[in-house]
Amino acid sequence: MDFLVLWGVTQAVGFVFKPILEELAKDAAKDYVKDFFKSCLSNVLRLPEKEPLQIATGKAITEFLKLIQQELEDADLNDTTIRQYSYFIEEFIKNKQVAEILGSAFTTDSIDTKKLKQIWKQLQSKTLPNEFNWERVIKRYLKKVKAIIQETPELREILDSQNLQKLADAVPVQPDFDLNRHQEGIREKYGNLNLESLDTTGCAYNSLKLWQIFNPELFELFYDRAVNDPFERSQSPFSDLEENPRQIALEVIIKNYPNHPKTLPLLRDRALNDADEQLRKWAQKQLEKFEG
Numbered sequence: 001m002d003f004l005v006l007w008g009v010t011q012a013v014g015f016v017f018k019p020i021l022e023e024l025a026k027d028a029a030k031d032y033v034k035d036f037f038k039s040c041l042s043n044v045l046r047l048p049e050k051e052p053l054q055i056a057t058g059k060a061i062t063e064f065l066k067l068i069q070q071e072l073e074d075a076d077l078n079d080t081t082i083r084q085y086s087y088f089i090e091e092f093i094k095n096k097q098v099a100e101i102l103g104s105a106f107t108t109d110s111i112d113t114k115k116l117k118q119i120w121k122q123l124q125s126k127t128l129p130n131e132f133n134w135e136r137v138i139k140r141y142l143k144k145v146k147a148i149i150q151e152t153p154e155l156r157e158i159l160d161s162q163n164l165q166k167l168a169d170a171v172p173v174q175p176d177f178d179l180n181r182h183q184e185g186i187r188e189k190y191g192n193l194n195l196e197s198l199d200t201t202g203c204a205y206n207s208l209k210l211w212q213i214f215n216p217e218l219f220e221l222f223y224d225r226a227v228n229d230p231f232e233r234s235q236s237p238f239s240d241l242e243e244n245p246r247q248i249a250l251e252v253i254i255k256n257y258p259n260h261p262k263t264l265p266l267l268r269d270r271a272l273n274d275a276d277e278q279l280r281k282w283a284q285k286q287l288e289k290f291e292g
């Protein structure tokens with residue numbers, strides 16, 4: 001797969017920073033993609049296949065570098081002078097914090113421009129011309145990222161679901177809302193919860209707010225999920241970013257039912273017997289805190 005073509009690099013005429021992207025494309029930017037999407041997709045149970053993430057990352061970095069070049073050209077620098085920035089810009093792009101900040105544009109309408117400026121200085125990068133405007137670059141970059149999202153159905157589906165949850169969280173409770181009556185209605189309708197009705201492929205258990213209403217009644221639900229959820233890590237290179245629903249359910253139990261008689265035995269069992277090595281290590285650390 002020719003990532004340079006997919007990233008729109010080969011079509012760009014007079015693109016000074018093309019060699020930076022050629023280096024990035026050599027190993028399909030496997031580790032870089034992890035850093036890039038670290039914050040905005042960290043709570044997703046099942047990530048898209050690696051290729052859409054690689055393509056989206058490459059497109060975003062390509063647009064960012066084009067905007068940097070445009071800003072330098074607008075400061076009346078010629079190509080030879082602009083090329084002198086290549087080494088510093090490549091080091092800047094490779095910085096893990098920079099990657100995460102640029103990737104955060106996929107889920108926010110603003111990113112930490114101040115931090116980007118600080119990192120540029122910390123790396124002892126070549127001084128930028130006085131006319132260079134980071135805010136203008138980032139404003140344009142955010143618009144480019146929104147267009148990339150629209151071109152990437154796999155990403156758009158996930159990000160749309162996250163935005164729906166944010167919207168739900170932002171809706172205020174009406175002053176005349178009768179919580180007790182609402183609770184009784186839900187108890188009557190969902191007294192016997194069908195666990196098979198829960199979709200474990202597209203939503204995170206830690207997004208569920210029901211335990212805030214019915215703490216005692218939901219303990220067995222989360223206990224069952226902590227033991228029996230069939231989650232297995234995919235073979236994707238980004239599988240370590242996937243969240244295990246068993247761990248999420250266990251986190252809920254530890255947080256909301258620390259004194260329940262089943263909590264400590266469950267934690268011990270998961271630390272020893274869970275099929276997911278990542279969960280076992282996490283449970284062992286939690287167990288040390290419990291027993292310490």
